Amino acid sequence: MLRSAGRTSWKRFACILVPSAVAAAALGIAMAQGALAVSFLISGQKFxxxxxxxxxxxxxxYGTVDVTKKGTLVPVFVTGASHAKISGLxxxxxxTIxxxxPYTLKITGGDHSRVEARNLFLDATALSSSQANFDDLDIGVATGAVSKGPISRGDRNSRFFDPNGFAQQANxxxxTDVHFTTVAVSAATFxxxxxxxxxxxxxxxCF
Known part of the structure; x- marks a missing residue:
């Protein structure tokens, strides 16, 4: 396990993350007030x-596998945040109708005040950022030993959850300028x- 204190460059981090994590993605924005849903079947549509x-x-x-309603398996990496503040959502x-x-459904928010989310999970196939800084970063921690950030209850109870799998965490x-290609987003509050x-x-x- 590589441990680094202080600021860590996203580009350096991505060089280690991309080859190691399972490829990526899960569904459309599910905003649940209160308790997080245990799990759900995804549509499989990327957004x-x-x-x-x-x-x-x-x-x-961390990596996992999502399942569509038709039973198709979709490998994803999940970015989980205990608490997140977002601008420019x-x-x-x-x-296709x-x-x-084709028609585009677009949702925007947080232009003047920040979006806030608790227990936010983005199941993605791709992620890019013009700059990313991490504090107290651990790369290569076992998924079952993650302690600094959240693991979705639905993922932890999934048959695809590997407690010995590869994960990263940071305090x-x-x-900035973040782009996710996702198949699912969920949150306890959004x-x-x-x-x-x-x-x-x-x-x-959006991009």
């Missing part, structure tokens, strides 16, 4: 989540100021 900034307290990153998904063609992290939901014809993704 985009873009954030101007992501400020995390209690970070965990954008989520988009392109839906018979006869009418805190701050990322408070979004300045919420705006729009459906537009054509392709109008």
């Amino acid at each position: 985009q989540v873009a954030l101007d900034t992501l400020d995390v307290r209690g970070l965990a990153i 954008c989520q988009s998904v392109v839906i 018979p006869v009418l063609g 805190s992290a701050f990322l 408070n979004v100021p300045d919420l705006d939901v729009r459906l537009r014809q054509g392709h109008h993704e």
